[in-house]
Amino acid sequence: MPKIPVVKMKKNKDWSKEYFEKEFEKPDPWKFFSSDYEQTKYRRQINFIKDRKSNPERILEIGCAEGAHTKMMVQEFPNTEIIGIDISETAIRRAISNVKIICADIIE
Numbered sequence: 001m002p003k004i005p006v007v008k009m010k011k012n013k014d015w016s017k018e019y020f021e022k023e024f025e026k027p028d029p030w031k032f033f034s035s036d037y038e039q040t041k042y043r044r045q046i047n048f049i050k051d052r053k054s055n056p057e058r059i060l061e062i063g064c065a066e067g068a069h070t071k072m073m074v075q076e077f078p079n080t081e082i083i084g085i086d087i088s089e090t091a092i093r094r095a096i097s098n099v100k101i102i103c104a105d106i107i108e
Helices: 017-023 036-052 068-076 089-094
Strands: 058-062 081-086 100-103
Touching: 017 089, 036 068, 058 068, 068 081, 081 089, 089 100
Parallel strands: 058 081, 081 100
Antiparallel strands: none
């Protein structure tokens, strides 16, 4: 079995809460809602989940941003408790209202 390299994340001041608040001053800064690439990526992730568990009890999405992927999961898994976590209060205010969203820094 090939050895998987270990990548150590160092705390980068560019990835601070302030950085993300600035990025989210304008809605959808990375085009998560409108990019064909992002939508295809989200669809693949949903299919991956469905292949392993067709009706999951709960899903935790870390780094949910404004909820583009979260919204797709809610539509695909209407009976699943979906919790999104993001560091940006601005982003989570824009996230969809029928999902539990938590403002948190997963590093701290």
